[in-house]
Amino acid sequence: MxxxxxxxxxxxxxxxxxxYKYSAKKLPDQNKITESFSTDICIIGAGLTGIxxxxxxxxxxxxxxxxxxxxxxxxxxxxxxxxxxxxxxxxQFFLEKKFGFERAKFFWNIGLxxxxxxxNLIKKYQIDCALTQGIMHVGNTKKDYKYFLEEMNHMExxxxxxxxxxxxxxxxxxxxASARYYSGILSKDSYxxxxxxxxxxxxxxxxxxxxxxxxxxxxxxxxxxxxxxxIHTNNYIIKSKKIIVACNGYLDDLLGSTRDFFMPINNxxxxxxxxxxxxxxxxxxxxCGVIDSRFMIDYYRFSEDxxxxxxxxxxxxxxxxxxxxxxxxKRMHKVFPEIKRYKIEFSWGGTLAISVxxxxxLGYLMSQKLIYSHxxxxxxxxxxxxxxxxxxxxxxxxxxxxDMFNQIKxxxxxGGNILRRPIYSSAIIYYRAIDFLNRL
Ligand SMILES: Cc1cc2nc3c(=O)[nH]c(=O)nc-3n(C[C@H](O)[C@H](O)[C@H](O)COP(=O)(O)OP(=O)(O)OC[C@H]3O[C@@H](n4cnc5c(N)ncnc54)[C@H](O)[C@@H]3O)c2cc1C
Numbered sequence: 001m002x003x004x005x006x007x008x009x010x011x012x013x014x015x016x017x018x019x020y021k022y023s024a025k026k027l028p029d030q031n032k033i034t035e036s037f038s039t040d041i042c043i044i045g046a047g048l049t050g051i052x053x054x055x056x057x058x059x060x061x062x063x064x065x066x067x068x069x070x071x072x073x074x075x076x077x078x079x080x081x082x083x084x085x086x087x088x089x090x091x092q093f094f095l096e097k098k099f100g101f102e103r104a105k106f107f108w109n110i111g112l113x114x115x116x117x118x119x120n121l122i123k124k125y126q127i128d129c130a131l132t133q134g135i136m137h138v139g140n141t142k143k144d145y146k147y148f149l150e151e152m153n154h155m156e157x158x159x160x161x162x163x164x165x166x167x168x169x170x171x172x173x174x175x176x177a178s179a180r181y182y183s184g185i186l187s188k189d190s191y192x193x194x195x196x197x198x199x200x201x202x203x204x205x206x207x208x209x210x211x212x213x214x215x216x217x218x219x220x221x222x223x224x225x226x227x228x229x230x231i232h233t234n235n236y237i238i239k240s241k242k243i244i245v246a247c248n249g250y251l252d253d254l255l256g257s258t259r260d261f262f263m264p265i266n267n268x269x270x271x272x273x274x275x276x277x278x279x280x281x282x283x284x285x286x287x288c289g290v291i292d293s294r295f296m297i298d299y300y301r302f303s304e305d306x307x308x309x310x311x312x313x314x315x316x317x318x319x320x321x322x323x324x325x326x327x328x329x330k331r332m333h334k335v336f337p338e339i340k341r342y343k344i345e346f347s348w349g350g351t352l353a354i355s356v357x358x359x360x361x362l363g364y365l366m367s368q369k370l371i372y373s374h375x376x377x378x379x380x381x382x383x384x385x386x387x388x389x390x391x392x393x394x395x396x397x398x399x400x401x402x403d404m405f406n407q408i409k410x411x412x413x414x415g416g417n418i419l420r421r422p423i424y425s426s427a428i429i430y431y432r433a434i435d436f437l438n439r440l
Contacts, residue, residue: 001224005254018348019271020196027200030215039065042240047077050246052388058209069218073199079350081299081311083289084191087111089358089379114386127201130304134288135190138181145183163188178335192289192301224366245372249351260412262353262375269311270328271346280306362405
């Protein structure tokens with residue numbers, strides 16, 4: 001089996017504008033590959049999936065190498081909204097219907113463990129990444145309260161889980177001071193944080209543990225040589241016993257038709273100038289992250305220096321929108337009109353991968369010598385780190401939890417290579433219309 005990467009759409013390169021790059025202490029540049037060599041585990045992609053896989057495999061006598069096309073954290077891991085939420089991207093009602101209660105409960109527990117794994121790593125390695133408690137899901141329509149209450153009730157009864165707090169029409173405005181919301185539910189086991197600081201912090205731990213990270217080393221060919229895999233980058237060959245492909249939305253055709261099971265989409269974030277703690281507290285009383293209830297969600301939070309970081313709109317063309325700043329600002333100003341007087345100092349975007357059922361795709365190729373994990377569907381900050389843990393358990397033969405994900409049947413994105421984007425575009429327009437109608 002041979003994979004050759006033929007096509008790539010240009011990766012986003014307006015990163016110089018990201019608040020995260022401005023706020024994080026730069027990670028020293030890592031070497032580029034300059035020779036061929038052998039390794040035990042070769043990881044493609046230095047985002048959180050790749051770095052977490054390396055970290056969880058470290059100290060087991062394995063030689064571990066990470067190859068990154070760009071820089072550490074250059075993908076979604078260093079650009080995302082920083083919302084570290086529990087659960088899967090889909091709720092337990094969906095999971096129970098699809099898989100039955102026992103498997104749904106397994107996925108719920110993994111979602112809880114994912115967040116705990118991240119917070120434990122932050123504590124263990126004392127990573128200063130502005131970890132802050134709480135995510136509030138706010139209801140944009142008058143009907144949302146029913147769903148929130150039903151979910152809380154269900155989680156308490158069936159899962160013995162009660163770490164949610166409900167806010168009705170009267171008191172949600174004290175919590176999130178926007179005229180747009182009718183109700184809310186606070187997840188106290190969720191957090192928000194600066195994702196690039198987290199990614200750099202974990203990469204530093206990898207380096208301290210003798211894991212070699214090579215930057216500017218894009219992989220363009222992977223060849224199964226039966227007893228090992230040959231990985232081609234910059235005209236050199238890395239021979240490895242196992243390979244982990246952790247490229248998520250930036251995978252392109254590196255693994256052939258594997259990418260037919262997810263849609264890469266671009267999502268955008270802006271950051272205002274600092275607005276001060278007092279106003280920030282007036283707008284979001286508990287300084288939690290906020291996510292709204294629409295299909296095309298708004299998500300936002302305050303940074304460690306009290307900028308409003310606001311994200312949400314997405315596009316599915318391979319190119320990024322030119323004026324991302326105004327594209328997002330329109331939505332932000334509808335939520336908090338008083339923010340209009342503050343300058344928007346940063347705007348950036350990134351690519352993520354969405355699967356049809358919104359569940360992550362974990363699998364193998366090349367007689368299990370090649371392992372991949374991607375398509376966290378916008379809920380990957382915790383799940384990418386957890387996926388690294390599951391991959392390590394699989395490789396070290398410690399559990400079958402990776403296989404519980406591998407057994408999920410994923411559908412191809414309809415439309416093939418040509419119609420995929422138009423079909424998905426139409427779906428986005430349809431759901432935007434539903435969001436609009438729901439507000440009437
Ligand atoms: C704008 C935005 C906002 C988001 N907000 C949230 C959020 O608030 N909460 C949440 O839970 N999730 C969020 N997500 C999703 C989350 O960021 C991702 O699911 C997660 O970071 C994926 O991590 P990863 O390591 O798998 O992929 P990435 O971080 O994308 O890393 C993949 C890496 O692979 C490298 N690569 C690709 N091809 C090659 C190659 N051929 N050779 C070598 N290297 C290669 C890339 O350069 C990249 O560095 C968001 C995503 C985006 C884009």
